[in-house]
Amino acid sequence: MRKTNYLGIIFSLLILITSTSCIEPNIIEELGIVTAYGFDQNEDTQEIEGTVVLYQFNPDITDASQIIHSDGKTFDTIRSNANKQSGYQIVNGQLQTILFGPSISEEGIFPYLDTIERNAAVSDMLYVAVADQPTRDLMSASNYEEAPNIGIYLHRLIETAVKNEVIISSTFHEFMRSYFRAGLDPVVPILTVEDNKVEVNSIGAMQDDILVGTYSMDEIFYARLIRDRFKQGRTELTMDLNDFEGYIAEYVHDPRGDEMHVVLDQLGSTATIRVVDIDALAFEVDIKLDGRVIELSHRINLDEPEPLHKMEREVERQIEENLTKVVEKSQELNSDIFGFGTKYNNRTRGQPLTSEEWRDLFPNIEVDYNVSVEIKRFGIVQ
Amino acid sequence: MAQLQIPLDKKIKAVYLLIVLHTMQIGVGIAGYPRLVYLEAGRDSWISIIIAAIVLHLTIACIVFILNTNKDTDLHGILTNWFGSFIGKSITVVFIVYFFFMFLSVMINYIEFVQVFIFPQMSPWFITAALLTLVLYAVIGGVRIAVGTSIVFFFGAIWMVGLLYKPITLIDIDGYLPMFESEPRAILEGAKVTSFTILGFELLWFLYPYIHDKSKVNRFSQLAMAFTIAMIFTVTMVSIGFFSRGQLEGKIWPALSMMKVISFPMFERFDILAVALWMIIILPNMILLAWMISISAKRVFGWKQKYFLYLLVLIAFICQYQFDNRYYVNMLTDYVGQVGLYLGFLFPFLLLPFAIFKRVKGKNKADAKN
Numbered sequence: 001m002r003k004t005n006y007l008g009i010i011f012s013l014l015i016l017i018t019s020t021s022c023i024e025p026n027i028i029e030e031l032g033i034v035t036a037y038g039f040d041q042n043e044d045t046q047e048i049e050g051t052v053v054l055y056q057f058n059p060d061i062t063d064a065s066q067i068i069h070s071d072g073k074t075f076d077t078i079r080s081n082a083n084k085q086s087g088y089q090i091v092n093g094q095l096q097t098i099l100f101g102p103s104i105s106e107e108g109i110f111p112y113l114d115t116i117e118r119n120a121a122v123s124d125m126l127y128v129a130v131a132d133q134p135t136r137d138l139m140s141a142s143n144y145e146e147a148p149n150i151g152i153y154l155h156r157l158i159e160t161a162v163k164n165e166v167i168i169s170s171t172f173h174e175f176m177r178s179y180f181r182a183g184l185d186p187v188v189p190i191l192t193v194e195d196n197k198v199e200v201n202s203i204g205a206m207q208d209d210i211l212v213g214t215y216s217m218d219e220i221f222y223a224r225l226i227r228d229r230f231k232q233g234r235t236e237l238t239m240d241l242n243d244f245e246g247y248i249a250e251y252v253h254d255p256r257g258d259e260m261h262v263v264l265d266q267l268g269s270t271a272t273i274r275v276v277d278i279d280a281l282a283f284e285v286d287i288k289l290d291g292r293v294i295e296l297s298h299r300i301n302l303d304e305p306e307p308l309h310k311m312e313r314e315v316e317r318q319i320e321e322n323l324t325k326v327v328e329k330s331q332e333l334n335s336d337i338f339g340f341g342t343k344y345n346n347r348t349r350g351q352p353l354t355s356e357e358w359r360d361l362f363p364n365i366e367v368d369y370n371v372s373v374e375i376k377r378f379g380i381v382q
Numbered sequence: 383m384a385q386l387q388i389p390l391d392k393k394i395k396a397v398y399l400l401i402v403l404h405t406m407q408i409g410v411g412i413a414g415y416p417r418l419v420y421l422e423a424g425r426d427s428w429i430s431i432i433i434a435a436i437v438l439h440l441t442i443a444c445i446v447f448i449l450n451t452n453k454d455t456d457l458h459g460i461l462t463n464w465f466g467s468f469i470g471k472s473i474t475v476v477f478i479v480y481f482f483f484m485f486l487s488v489m490i491n492y493i494e495f496v497q498v499f500i501f502p503q504m505s506p507w508f509i510t511a512a513l514l515t516l517v518l519y520a521v522i523g524g525v526r527i528a529v530g531t532s533i534v535f536f537f538g539a540i541w542m543v544g545l546l547y548k549p550i551t552l553i554d555i556d557g558y559l560p561m562f563e564s565e566p567r568a569i570l571e572g573a574k575v576t577s578f579t580i581l582g583f584e585l586l587w588f589l590y591p592y593i594h595d596k597s598k599v600n601r602f603s604q605l606a607m608a609f610t611i612a613m614i615f616t617v618t619m620v621s622i623g624f625f626s627r628g629q630l631e632g633k634i635w636p637a638l639s640m641m642k643v644i645s646f647p648m649f650e651r652f653d654i655l656a657v658a659l660w661m662i663i664i665l666p667n668m669i670l671l672a673w674m675i676s677i678s679a680k681r682v683f684g685w686k687q688k689y690f691l692y693l694l695v696l697i698a699f700i701c702q703y704q705f706d707n708r709y710y711v712n713m714l715t716d717y718v719g720q721v722g723l724y725l726g727f728l729f730p731f732l733l734l735p736f737a738i739f740k741r742v743k744g745k746n747k748a749d750a751k752n
Contacts, residue, residue, distance in 0.1 A: 022508040023501045093651070117632070120499045123651060124642040173643055177554070180628030184556075339556065346559035 028057045032088030035151030038135025039112060040101035047071045050078035051139045053151035056088060065149030075115045096155035097127045101135040110209035116172060124173040127158045130204050130211055132192045143197040158189055161200045165233045168203060168224050179209060182353045183341015190214055205335040208355060213333040222326040226271050226285055226338045234265035237318050247300045247307040260298050267291035273343045281365040283340055292377035302378045316371045323369050331363045340365055388591055394529050396598035401536045402529055403606035405666035406582035410491035412614060413635040415579045416621035420630050423572025426564040427618055430572030435611040438580055442607055444730040446600040448737040449590045457587035458681045464736055471682050478678050480721055485671040486698055487718045489513060490705040492664050499657040510702045513668060514695045520669040521676060521691050525592050528673040532666035539662040546620050549640045553623035578719030580610055581726045588674045
């Protein structure tokens, strides 16, 4: 049997321990970890004013967050200038949200995103968002629930909205992918302050990297219906009570008059965009939607096929109507957030579509909608 | 002596070729490959890969045919047998130099990964020393240790393919359409780029005498090639679907950038770990290359294998200082690829007529005796 080489083992261990000093240490208590950046442009100096939300991991500190304002011409200068005001070494590794103020989002945000792509330390899963007022004001909103700081709150806010399928997800990766794809424009959530608390207000339609318009929360549902797919969406529709004459239970008296409100949830959807005629720019959107009724303002016996089908047809009609409105709006803004251009490009072999070409074509496209709705369940009452 | 007499206890089974050849081919190259092929062939990169795959399988069949003509010897032995000692030695030295630059290219590319992704200030000599120590350990142990460590490292790294699951869920089908758009020329260029990535099968030239059951060499080396092709095919297709055009063209290492979206509750930034784990992917590369270099040098110059190994480690350590920016790293990698195209793919076909000639002659002789 061979003798164990103890000397060798001890020597190896010694090397292993001492060699850890060959790389730069990052002691977590000495780091100021940035969770969010906000950018505004100073109209006078053309410099960028950055708002940096810092966070420290240190059990001894009770208020472990702070907000620093610093200026610079580039992203990284803002970080390093912010360091002048802090005893902690400011690092970007935990960056979760970047926010742009109106002064930048109207001019184009892409130039500020380069370093995020270039720097391997920054995650691709951070959220890109736009504020409807200077980010400096927005990020000083003092009510951020139990989150350690406003940066983490912003991230949670957007993440919850994405998870609940209320808005369209816009992580950095998704933003860049749409930005670089001809015939598809990025969307971003738009944040605002209400009662000293930040909330998601609407989503912004971008033309490349410039914010050109917004969709309200109601419109987002229809935009999302085409662009994305629902797994557990919800929506509320208003119907005319007279259409359901004869099926309504007598004992209900609703002071709201002739309207009936229907809430559908657990909506699952798939959407396909098809090019019907490439020269006439005719498109067809097929949407399949299924879900359940969770609330009705009037009791209707949905167990019978007739009122149920009537309701399904009515939902289809209204969705179609709203889809038309949303797509027309996007044509007016000339921002193709649905990806009609990508489908068009897929059919034109050999001549790659450019964004500029699509800008000329997009306002002229004709879209037909085939919506089919299936109401699968209606709760535990008839 | 052209024939090699290798004792049975130093031989390996042919089935190990499946893993050893595969790990030789997959290394630093695959991290940047999807972009390189996309720049040439665009969305039709998969056609390029298939063309390269056909050429690769033919090349392997050719190499195995030549090796089978001369039993129990390596490339050096074959060349010496056929063309005499001088040509044999010269060509083997060319291969040694080529392998050395391949070794260097793997090492400095990995150092660059680490510097870009994890420790920008980490000195290259430190990581070089760490890698070279492991290489020394494995190669001094002999061919069985070299092959054994490669297999262990292979299983240490192969599970990372499973991480592609997350990027796969984010694939956008529109990225693949419209198909068949690239010109044939672009596709052939793409196939050429692919062939740089799948170099490393030259190992077979030198490992052949150490294989115990030679009848199975062809089967397992072809399987290894198929495995490699399947791997780069998957990674490339996922990259094309995951990134849009402008993104993919801009990323130097798409395969590593894809890891940036992977996040676990207990491990937020998986890309950091992926880069660290990439060491496990490149170590078999370095170990087998070092083994090939030292064993061939021994065959040519006749000194002990150990001495050449120490010399290799020393030179590699010094050379690493010369390559400390992206420009030189790129240049070296490109040159190695270009040379590899000729030495890896063309060279076997040049030898093929001689092998056929030898076989026909051998058969005639046998017939004459009967």
